[in-house]
Amino acid sequence: MKKDTLKEQLQRTTRRDLWLTVAPAALVIGIAFAVTFYFIKPAPPRKLVLATPQDEGGFRYFARKYQESLARHGVTVEIQQTKGSPSSVELLAGDNAQADVAFVQSGTAGGEKAARIVSLGSLSYVPLWVFYRGEPIDDVLGLKGKRVAIGGAESGTHALARTLLSVNGVDQAPTELLPLERDAAIEQLKKGQIDAVFLVSPAEAPAIQKLAAEPGVRLLSFARGEAYVRRYPYLSKLILPRGVFNLAADIPERDVVLLAPTGNLIARDSLHPALAYLLMRTASEIHGGSGLLDRSGEFPAPLETGFPLSSEARRYYEAGVPLLQRYLPFWAANLVDRLWVMLVPIIAVVVPLGRAVPAFYLWRVRSRIFRWYARLKEIELQLEENPGQEMLEDMMKRLEEAERAVNRIPVPLAYAENLYFFREHIDVVRRRLIRRLSGAPESRELVARVSAS
Numbered sequence: 001m002k003k004d005t006l007k008e009q010l011q012r013t014t015r016r017d018l019w020l021t022v023a024p025a026a027l028v029i030g031i032a033f034a035v036t037f038y039f040i041k042p043a044p045p046r047k048l049v050l051a052t053p054q055d056e057g058g059f060r061y062f063a064r065k066y067q068e069s070l071a072r073h074g075v076t077v078e079i080q081q082t083k084g085s086p087s088s089v090e091l092l093a094g095d096n097a098q099a100d101v102a103f104v105q106s107g108t109a110g111g112e113k114a115a116r117i118v119s120l121g122s123l124s125y126v127p128l129w130v131f132y133r134g135e136p137i138d139d140v141l142g143l144k145g146k147r148v149a150i151g152g153a154e155s156g157t158h159a160l161a162r163t164l165l166s167v168n169g170v171d172q173a174p175t176e177l178l179p180l181e182r183d184a185a186i187e188q189l190k191k192g193q194i195d196a197v198f199l200v201s202p203a204e205a206p207a208i209q210k211l212a213a214e215p216g217v218r219l220l221s222f223a224r225g226e227a228y229v230r231r232y233p234y235l236s237k238l239i240l241p242r243g244v245f246n247l248a249a250d251i252p253e254r255d256v257v258l259l260a261p262t263g264n265l266i267a268r269d270s271l272h273p274a275l276a277y278l279l280m281r282t283a284s285e286i287h288g289g290s291g292l293l294d295r296s297g298e299f300p301a302p303l304e305t306g307f308p309l310s311s312e313a314r315r316y317y318e319a320g321v322p323l324l325q326r327y328l329p330f331w332a333a334n335l336v337d338r339l340w341v342m343l344v345p346i347i348a349v350v351v352p353l354g355r356a357v358p359a360f361y362l363w364r365v366r367s368r369i370f371r372w373y374a375r376l377k378e379i380e381l382q383l384e385e386n387p388g389q390e391m392l393e394d395m396m397k398r399l400e401e402a403e404r405a406v407n408r409i410p411v412p413l414a415y416a417e418n419l420y421f422f423r424e425h426i427d428v429v430r431r432r433l434i435r436r437l438s439g440a441p442e443s444r445e446l447v448a449r450v451s452a453s
Contacts, residue, residue: 022357029350042272056201060081092114106262117267123262124287124294148176148177234262369418396433
């Protein structure tokens with residue numbers, strides 16, 4: 001019965017020691033991991049909503065290319081068509097954004113609502129084409145008093161046309177500005193129902209090349225192109241070479257100076273960094289080749305877009321694709337990147353605590369025994385003072401009490417050697433006491449009893 005009681009006491013004490021030792025360490029580790037998780041971005045979402053103007057800049061074609069490319073990485077792209085770049089910006093702006101990323105034309109005003117929108121870079125030139133009928137002109141000044149189609153009211157083409165016409169004072173009567181959509185405007189120009197049309201589209205677009213070959217239709221060359229790009233930094237001056245559309249038919253029949261905004265990829269500033277890098281990698285694959293107006297490797301690029309460049313885009317254009325994404329699939333690279341951050345609390349907290357916790361537990365077990373060394377030392381010091389017979393007997397009794405008390409201390413088997421070491425030290429002091437007591441006749445009975453035990 002006594003053995004069972006001691007066993008139960010040992011179990012209770014061991015559990016208490018483990019709890020008092022491990023609980024603080026577990027708390028510290030938990031806090032370290034919680035702080036780390038606070039700074040770690042969650043796993044990237046598997047779905048993106050891409051806003052794209054339906055009749056502007058060839059964005060609809062590129063949206064499908066992005067959809068196919070990102071699907072290979074396990075990311076679903078939902079394409080949401082808008083009436084123009086301003087509408088795309090609206091879907092990203094505000095607290096209740098309905099899209100994650102968008103294609104927009106440079107120069108599109110963001111306003112106060114677009115404070116949380118960032119640019120991932122420019123993707124290509126999307127030139128402004130001004131086709132007209134009548135005598136040759138070398139600037140939009142020649143369109144004064146004409147019937148001019150400038151695109152849908154919510155389109156980027158409409159906004160750019162308005163800017164160029166108003167700065168030249170051509171937007172007032174008798175000039176008639178018509179908010180016609182692209183297809184309707186082209187058809188009316190061919191039939192001679194309007195005098196000019198503004199279009200924003202890639203040079204490779206079939207509609208542009210067909211219109212350039214249309215009899216009676218001319219393509220405006222901006223003689224003051226340099227002045228426009230100085231006034232509006234989001235525009236670029238490009239040269240469309242003679243004959244580039246059709247060498248046999250010599251279309252166009254001369255070099256043409258074009259003004260070109262850029263097509264840009266913008267996003268919410270809350271876009272997951274891993275998705276931002278994936279989008280820019282996709283942009284490099286889709287837009288990195290050469291075209292009629294673009295040189296190979298010219299795009300994507302951190303050009304002026306009207307929105308601040310994101311930190312991920314800045315690093316991408318300076319250093320390229322992150323190391324892990326160069327050699328691992330997208331989801332594997334992101335997982336390794338997140339796990340790598342988790343090594344911080346492991347190295348900084350878990351490893352040191354892994355050494356400290358066992359040492360602290362050992363200290364707690366030993367402390368129950370070591371506190372009795374004070375009584376043992378006290379007896380030894382009293383021996384040095386040549387105590388009398390009565391004092392020696394009292395010292396022997398105290399020594400026996402200490403031994404009995406220590407024997408009742410619950411100590412795990414793994415640390416039992418500390419208990420036996422203390423008992424050996426007790427024996428050393430006991431032998432000294434016995435030698436002192438053996439010389440006293442009245443204490444021989446006590447000595448015999450002690451020796452027998």
